[in-house]
Amino acid sequence: MSRFEYAPAPESRAIVDIKSSYGLFINGAFTEATDGKPFKTVSPASEEVLAEISEAGPADVDKAVKAARKAYDKVWGTMPGRDRAKYLYRIARLIQERSRELAVLESLDNGKPIRESRDVDLPLVAAHFFYYAGWADKLEYAGAGENPQPLGVAAQVIPWNFPLMMLAWKIAPALAAGNTVVLKPAETTPLTALAFAEICQQADLPPGVVNIITGAGRTGQALVEHEGVDKVAFTGSTAVGRAIAKSVAGTDKKVTLELGGKAANIVFEDAPIDQTIEGIVNGIFFNQGHVCCAGSRLLVQESVYDEVLARLKRRMGTLRVGDPLDKNTDIGAINSAEQLARIRELSQVGEDEGAERWSPECELPTQGYWFAPTVFTGVSQAHRIAREEIFGPVLSVLTFRTPAEAVEKANNTPFGLSAGVWTDKGSRILWMADQLRAGVVWANTFNRFDPTSPFGGYKESGYGREGGRHGLEAYLAH
Amino acid sequence: MVWRPTLPTKDSARLDVRKTYKLYVGGAFPRSESGRSYVVNNARGKFLANASQASRKDARDAVVAARKAFGGWSGKTAYNRGQVLYRIAEVMEGRHEQFSAEVAAAEGLSISKARAVVDAAIDRWVWYAGWADKLAQVVGSSNPVAGPYFDFSLPEATGVVAVLAPQDSSLLGLTSVIAPAIVSGNTVVAVTSFERPLPAVTLGEVMATSDLPGGVVNILTGSASEIGPWLAGHLDVNAIDLAGVTDPEEATALEVAAAENLKRVRRPVDEDWTESPGLSRLTQYLELKTVWHPIGV
């Protein structure tokens, strides 16, 4: 009897309509960039050029900030919360209605599997707008004082790993609180943000409330450093976050930063084993490991080390790597050549430093940027792959003997974004949660997100929280 | 398309098809089991329709339906409940003209004032919809007890809430007493304004087409004085809102009856339904559950 080979099951691309080139979305309309050099966005799965994107130069940034300022002064900042809520509800509904299209676009531009963009990213994006829509007319209950006020114009710079979801995390609370925004998506994944600009138009959102400008680091820097900006929100690397923190020093700009991580995913001997394996896999291979809170350091209690490793490897053998638009793909493409080079480099370092590298047999496409799911065993705290954020499908496995040792190792990092704990013992979960220096602790699950749940880091993983009641505070003066 | 039963200017020569106004119980629209109906006139005394006159047995059936719906409704995610309430607002918006005409007729308002009332009612649903997934964040707490315990308190729906709806405000008032009960997961048996029951039936039709599970809201047209005591004394009802009771002695009697199984009682007070409602009605139908769990290795 032949094996059960899944035939290709590609999601249709026909649903998306990608223009050959895109301008900047400023003051409610797409406009030509006045300075700056256009660049191309490619599909990382095939290296196919998807569209030409405008680069916003300093003059464009200035225009966008001024449009946001005007919209804040004249319309949005003074609009009753009840009406801001209705706009946000409209946006949430439009996202729900267009979610398949946006999911396909996201997978094309980012390389993530359609199963994830369809079942995780898009539902969360819509939910985020729904949730904050409900806050817009209830700000006095948010715990930020009796008469909380917006800050003004928010400069928002987001990464490429969850392009539309990061946009939602930034824009929804900002608008709910009464701010206007200028948002810059990552240069490798601008398409869904530009589609979102269209959604703002469909929602009849007043011009200038949301401005989307595209470009790379230079554009981001010009935006963050613009004098007309009251608030800076950034998600991305710790290095850039640190630079932003320095650049706003001495100004009145409020800042929130959501940066890198090197999360410990801690497995105790009494863990529910099959679900733990799923959690480890989800922790590090979800979204190709392009997740700031990825469970990239697996800490396994020595008494179950062999069993956990054997089961993990067996499970990794069933992961399907390939075409992001195939509905059966578990692991898609690495987002860019640059990121692939970094993953390769750090993996090589892991080998050179003596850790043992293993990947399941898997055939990678020849075109595009690909990296097989990889696990390193025999890793110690001193290894670079145990300390540096790889931001790829690479897991470093360490061991521990006691809960105290697990905590010590987990906390022994400059990062502090997230952690995972796997055990059937409730009191131990709470003890671990108490001890771990991380902004999110998942117990018997991993990589869960919800608009009601605050997310953000300790230490060099940044400051401020996104999501929940606390996520509003980042956009309110109190 | 748009039905305007009582708008005075009607230039079409076409004869109306009139709507039958019935009860809304368990997701269906039955007539009263008693077979009774009563005449509903507009504010000027002109005949509008015969409304079903609910009996104590209709109230009994409605409580059964509300109880049956409670587990499913309270067990839904808060996000889901919020979406359903928002959907009610969306569907109401599509029937704006119908509601405006009915409110104008019932309350004797000009059509523009009636429209403003409908606007406010829709906005109220939107406001409450947003509370679904925020309530626990605002009224719940994590409690720093002095000991190795994690201790937190969460609100939960109390159960079946009987609502004697305002007699004057046929739609905005009704919305303002139903929405805060169901948003947190309670289910409702509402007795409408006796003289102005028609907008409530139309609201039931909106609910029936808004993904609200059958039985979450049950609407009885008829006399609160007749049905109220049965609901107040009903041992499978957890709370009662006396908003529509105008006679203080009657309210006291209902409160006494409600004390039998220690129902949570909301006494009637003079309320301006156009004002922002605040949280008091929302929190009235909540239980607070506190959980202790040890912390240790």
Next chain:
Amino acid sequence: MTTTDTGVDSLADVTSSEDRLRRFLLGLPGVDQVGAEARAATLSTRSIKTTAKAYALDLAIQMIDLTTLEGQDTPGKVRALCSKAKRPDPADPTAPQVAAVCVYPDLVATAKYELRGSGINVASVATAFPSGRSSLAIKVQDTQDAVAAGADEVDMVIDRGAFLSGRYGLVFDEIAAIREAAGDAHLKVILETGELVTYDNVRRASWLAMLAGADFIKTSTGKVSPAATLPVTLVMLEAVRDYHEATGLHIGVKPAGGIRTAKDAIKYLVTVNETAGPDWLDPELFRFGASSLLNDLLMQRTKLATGNYPGPDYFTLD
């Protein structure tokens, strides 16, 4: 406690006393409900198309235990069912046969006669199916009757009352006794997971049945709701996979009841493929206890071949 000849050295110790058996079962790793259900839901999103679908549909047909277990069953009904089993789609001779016909013991002889020479097995429920509320002697007799009438496979029920009250030794001994009474017949042990309720219980009962000599572990009688579910089947597939890892033995899995559509059946096959592995994609190791499922599989099969959506009037009743 008796030991069984299927007990393998590494696990023989486990069944040497009730106390050890209990400690072993209670020491199995827990199953987190949310995680298990999330995994099953993810597997449900697999999209099986074209050639893969054709393969899955035919495989699923070959895995069916075409079942009738009603008080109103008659020889006539069973004859009709057997005829359907042999020629599921009279319009299409390429449609494969099902694996077995499953009936009550008193109708085994009828089924056996009707299926003679077809290669289709006769399975019989036994042991005071579906409740199992009878003495061991009667359960043994019930089994022997079925086997004597020609049953190739016996589907027994475990004593859920004993299991839920922690009398694992009693459940074990009963399975072992039926194992013996069934002789050469294949023994499927029905856990009735709808009554065991928790996944922890499903995992324990799966191991208990395997240790006691089951050839197959089966979810449900079909008389209790919920019957088979994907997460329950997932947990059972994990159990047979782990048992194979420990002993080298292949134990089969049979979800029964509630699987009515080809789409559902394919989700189960995906779960088999990605949990226990391709070895289990075989009627020897995976079965569906079902009746109406067959016609839906045939309809989808026709759709795939012709491109048109067929209607139920074009497929025979059993």
